Amino acid sequence: MKSIAKRTFFCLILACFLLFGVLTFVIRYFLYADRWVSFTGSPHVYTNGRLDTGEILDRSGTVLYSSETKQAYAESQTVRRATLHLLGDRAGNIPARVLRAYASKLFGYDKLNGTAAMERSGGKLRLTVSAQVQAVAMQAMNGRKGTVGVYNYKTGEILCAFSGPTFDPLDPPDLETDNADGRYDGVYIYRFFHAAYTPGSIFKLTTLAAALDQLPGLREERFTCTGERIINGQRISCTKAHGEQSLRDALANSCNCAFSEIALRMGKDALSAQAEAERLTESIELDGITTSRGKFDLSDAADNDLASAAVGQYTDLVNPCQYMVFMGAIGGGGRAAEPYLVSGAESGGKQSYAAGTKETPRMLSDEAAATLKELMRHNVQKMYASVDIPGAEVCAKSGTAEVGSDANTATFAGFLDSEKYPLAFIVIVEEGGAGSSTCAPIARDVLQACINVLDGE
Template identity: 50%
Template sequence: MNKLAKRAWFALALAGMLLLGMGVIVVRYFIDSPDWVTFQNSPHVYTDGVMNSGKIVDRGGTVVLDATNGKSYADSASLRRSMLHLLGDREGNITPFLLQEYGSELVGFDRINGTYSTGKREGQMMLTVSADVQRTALAALDGRKGTVGVYNYKTGEILCAVSSPTYDPDDVPDVEGSPETYEGVYVNRFLHATYTPGSVFKLVTAAAALDEIPDIGSRTFTCEGSAVIGGETIQCNGVHGTLNFEEALAHSCNVVFGEIAAELGPKTLMRYAEQVGVTRRYSFDGTTTAAGSFDVSNAAESELAWAGIGQYTDQINPCQYMTYMGAIANGGSAAEPYLVKEVTYGDSVKYKASTSSTGRLLDSTTADRLADMMHNAVVNVYGEWNFAGLYAGGKSGTAENGGGKAANAVFAGFLQDSDYPLAFIVVVEEGGGGASVCTPILSQVLSACVVAMDAD
C-alpha cells in the first residue's frame, strides 16, 4: 500500500472514531442532560447552590418558594417553618427532594433548546399540600414534636405533611446548642420516621381476626383489667367487663386484643402486617418513605400478645399507616400518596400527577366492617364533633416509650364523605393519651382541609 492510501485509511479511521464519539455524547445527552443541567452548582440553574428560576406554590397558588432571584421562601415565618421539611433548607441539612426531582422541568429545560428563560415564561411547581392546612397543623402541635398527615385517598393528594420540631430557614437557630429542642429536626417525621404504633396497630390485628376467626363477631369477651397470657400479665387501660369485638376495639381493650393476637399466632399476624403495608415503602416525587416493621418470628406468647396491641418491637411509618386508613375507608384499596400536582413552564405542562392504586390491602367486606367499627368508636368514644362534623372513623393509640418518658399519643382514621375523602394520622411525641391529645389537633386540621378543598 502506498503512503497516500495509508493516510487516507488513517483519516477515515479517525473520522469514524469521531462519529462514534459524537454518537455516544448525543445519546448520553438525551438520557442524562436533565440531571446535568440541574446538578447542584450548575451555573445555569443554581446560584451558590440554590435554584435561580421557578416558583413552588401550594394547591391554592400561594407561593411557598420563589427561586426567581436566588432562593427565597414564603413571606410568612409560620409558613416557612411548616414547609421546611418539604422544601429543604439553604445549608443542605434537609434535602430539597422536590426540587431535585423536578428541577429540570421547573427551569423549562428541554433536550433540543437547553435551558432558556426568556420573557414571561416561568416554571411553576404546584404542590398538593395547602399552606393554610400546614400552618394550622404546626400551630396545633404547639411546639410539641410529632407529625400530622392528611391525604385524599381517592386521588392520592397529600393536603398536610407537617413535621415538628422545625425552624425558620430564614432565621436558622442554634440547633447544636439546644439538642433537646431540636432532636431529629432534620428528619421529615411524616415520610422518613417510624414510631411504635401503640393501639392504632389493633386495626391490623382486627383485620386478621375478621378474616381468620369465623365467629369473632358473635363472641363475648371478659376484661377484668388484666390477663395472664404466656405466663405474663397483660395490663389493660381499664376494667371493661363483658364486651363484644366492636366494643373491644372502641375501648381499645388490651386483654381482648392480647388474647386475639395469641390465638391468631405469629405467622398470621406477620402476614397481615405485610398485606396491609406496614413493612412497605411508598416512592413518589423523589422520595421514599421509611418502612415500618413487624417481626414476631421469635416472640414468646406474651410478646406476641403485646405485638398484637402495638407494642413489643412494632414500628409504623406515619405516611404508610395513613394510606392504610385510606384503604379501610375505601373498600380495601386506596390511592398511593403524592405531593406534586403538576409542573408547568410557561404554557406547557412538564409533569402532571396521576393516581396509582395501592392494590388490594384488605378484602372489601373486611374493610367495610372495620370502617363501621371505627365509626362506632368515633360515635361512642372519641366524639363526632372532633371531625369537622363529617362521617368519621378512628382509632387512638398511646404508645409506651419506656425509660421514664411519657407515652406517644397517636390517632389514625378517616372521613367517609364524597366531597372530603380524607385519611389522616397524628403523632404527638411524649404527648400522653392518644385520643385526648390528638383529637383537638385533628379537629382544627380537618376543618382547615375542608376550607382548602372547598376553594379548589
Template identity: 30%
Template sequence: MIGYYLYFVVVDSHDILNNPYNHRIDSQSSTVIRGTIYSKNGKKLAYTDTKNTESDLTDDTREYPYGNVFSHAIGITTHGKYGLEKMCNYDLLSSQTNVISKIVDDFTDNTEKGCDVHTTLSVNIQKTAYNSLKGYKGAAFVMNPTTGEIYSMVSLPSYDPSTINDIWDQIANDPNDSRLVNRATQGKYIPGSIFKILTTLEYMRENKNYNDFSYNCNGQANFGGFSIKCFNGNSHGSETLKDAFAYSCNSAFSTIGNSLKVSKFKKTAEDLMFNQKLPLDMDYNQSVFPLDKDSTEFDITQTSIGQGKTTISPAHMAMIASAIANDGVLMKPYIVDHIESSSGNVVSYTKHEKYKTLMTKAEAKQLQEYMAAVCEYGTGRIMTNSDYSAYGKTGTAEVDKKDNVNSWFVGYAKKGKRKIAIAVVIENMPEGSNSAVNCVKEIFDSYFDKK
C-alpha cells in the same frame, strides 16, 4: 445494554437528574431563575426574589413566605437539598421554553426562568396542623383518599428555610438536633394501639365467624410468665370485637394476637406495605413488622397491641386509613399536581392512579364500622357531635418507664362527597392524654368548615 438504557431513561433518569450530588443541574442556577413552588390554591410557598437577579442568581435569593410552616414539605436548596426543592430540582431549573426563545436569550444575555411547580398542598390544612402541633415534637400527614393528593405534611420541630444558613452550624454540630428530619415520612414510631387495625384485619381473615367474638375483660390478660394490662387496669366487661376495638382493650387484643398464625399475620402486614417500599416520591423510611417463626409468645402479644419492635411512619399509617376510607383501594399519594413552564404551558401533570388494593371491600367496610364506633362511643368520642362523620383509631405507644407515650390518631372523615384521611403522632405525652385526637379534630373542623 439496550434494556438497561431503556430502564435508565424511563425509571432512573429523573432520580439521577434530581440527585443532590449531581452538580450539572445545579450549574444552571447561574443562568436560570429558579421556578416558584405554589400551593393547591396558587399561594407562593417558595420563590426567587427577582429584584437583584441580574447580578445575583444564588440560592440566597430564595424566599419562603410561610417560614417554619412548610419547612419539611418545601425543603431547602443550600447545604444539600431537601423536600420539594430536592424532588423537583430539575424542573425548577429547567425553562422548558421553545428553541427560538433559548437562542434569543443566549444572544441577549437574558436570564431564563425555571418551571413552576404547582403542588397539592393546602395552606389552610397545613397551617391548622402546624398550629395544633406547635410546642410539641410530632408529625401530621393528610391526604385525599379518593385521589391520592397530599394536602398536608407537617413535622415538628421545624425551621425557617430562609434562615438555614444562620442555624446550619448548630444543626450540623448537634447530633440531637433533629429539625431536618421529616417525621411525617421518615419517623420510625412504635404504633401503639393504632396497630390494632392490622390485628383486627388478620383476625377477620383467620376467623370467618369473627362477628361471634366475645371477651370478658377484667383489666388484665395473663400469659406464660407475664400479663398484659388495659389502660389504668380498667375492666371493660363483656365485649364484642367492635367494643374491644372501640375501647382499645389491650386484654382482648393480646389474647386475639396470641391466637393468630404468625406467618399469616406477617403476610397481612406486608400486604399493607410493612417491610416494603412505599409509593412516595420523597425521602422516607420503611415500616417494620418484626414477627417471624422464631418469635416468642411475648413478642406476639406485644406486637398485636402495637408495642414491641414494630415501627411505622405517619405517612404510611395515613395511607392505610386512606385505603380503608376508599373501600380497600390505595390511590398513589402525590404532592405535585402539575409542572408549568414560564410561558404558561403545562409541561406535565399527575393523573389519579390506583396503587394497590390493600384489602377487600367487605374487609374495609367492616373496619369502617369499627372505626366509626371509636368516634361514636370509644376512645375518640370527642368527635361525636361533629357535623361530619368521623372514623378512627387512637393509640398510646409506651416509650419509656415514666408513663410518657406517643399519642396517635389515625382515621378519616367525610361529609357529602368530601373525604380526608389523616395520621397524627405527638411525642412524649402524659399517658391517657387525648392530644392527637384533639389535634385531628381541629384539622377536620377546619377542613369541613371551608367550602
C-alpha cells in the same frame, strides 16, 4: 509492511474505544441529562444553592417559593416555618427532594436544546398541600415533636405533611448554641416521610383487618377482660378490667386482653401477611421522596411477643405516611389512592407535568374494610365525641405507645367516611402521653381546616 499492519490494528482499537465512549455518553445523556442540569450545584438552575428560576405554589396558589423575590421563601413567617421540610433549607441540611425531582419539568429543559430552551421566568410547580392547613397543623402541634398528615384517599393528593419541630429558613437556629433544651432535636428529619414510630394501639386496626378475614363470626363474639392476662409468664394488661364486651367495645376500650386473645387464635402468619398487604416494611416512592420502612418481624416471636406485636408494641414500627395510606384503604373499601405531593408543573406557559391518580394494591377485603369502618365510627362516637365534625363522619383509633422511657408516643389515625371529603389522616406526637387527649384535638383542627380549604375550591 508488518509495522503498517500493526499501526492499523492499533488505530482500529483506538477507534473502537472512541466509539464506545461516545455511545456511552449519548446513552447516559438521554437517561440522565435532566438530573445533571438540575442537581443542586448546577449553575444553570441554582445560584448559591438557591433555585434560580420559577415558583412553587400551594394548592390555593399561595407562593411558597419564588426566585423573583430576594428572600425566595414565602412572605409569611408562619408559612415559611410550616412548609420548611417540603422546600428544604438553604444550607441543605433538609434536602429539597421534591424540587430536585421536578427541576427539569419546571425549567423547560429539553434534551435537544439543553438549558438554552429554559424559560427564565414562568416556571411553576403546583403542590397538593395547603399552606393554610400546614399552618393550622403547626399551631396545633405547638412546638411538640411529631407529624400531622392528611390526604385525599380517592385522588391521592396530600393536603398536609407537617413535621415538627421546625424553624424559619430565613433565620435558621445554630444547633450548637440554640438547642440546649433539646427543642430542635431531629429538626432536619422530615418525620412524615422519614421516621418510623412504635404505633401503639392504632395497630389494633391491622390486627383486626387480618382477624376479620381469618376468624369467621368474630364480629358477633364477646370477650371477657379481667384487666390482665399472663402469657408465657408475661403480663398483658389493660387500664382496668373491661368485663364482658362486644368486639366493637373491645376496640373502643382498646382492650389489650381481647386483642391478645384474637392474635393468639389467629396466629403469626395471618398477622404477618396483613402487615405485608399494608406494605408496612416497604418504602414507597412519591415525587422524589422514598419513605422510610416500618418494621414487623415475628420470626422469633413467642406467644407473648405475638400478643404484644398485635397491640402495636414488641418491635413494631410504622412510617406515618404509609399508615395514613392504610387508613385510606379502610375508608376506600380495601384500596386507596397512592399519595402524591405535586399536582402539576408548567414551563413557558405550557404544562410540562400533570399528576394522575394511581390505586394501591388491595390491603384488606371489602368486608373487613366495611366492618372496621363501622367499628371506627363507633369509636369516635363513644370515645372521642369532641373530635367529631358535623357532616364529616370521623372514623378513628387512638394509641399510646410505650417506647422505653417514661414518655409515651401519642398516636391517632383514621379517615372521614365522606363522599365530599374523603380524607385519611394520622397524628403522632413524641412524648405526647395519651393519643386520645393529645392527638385527637390536633386532628380535629387540621381536618376542619382541610374541609374549609376544600369548600373554598
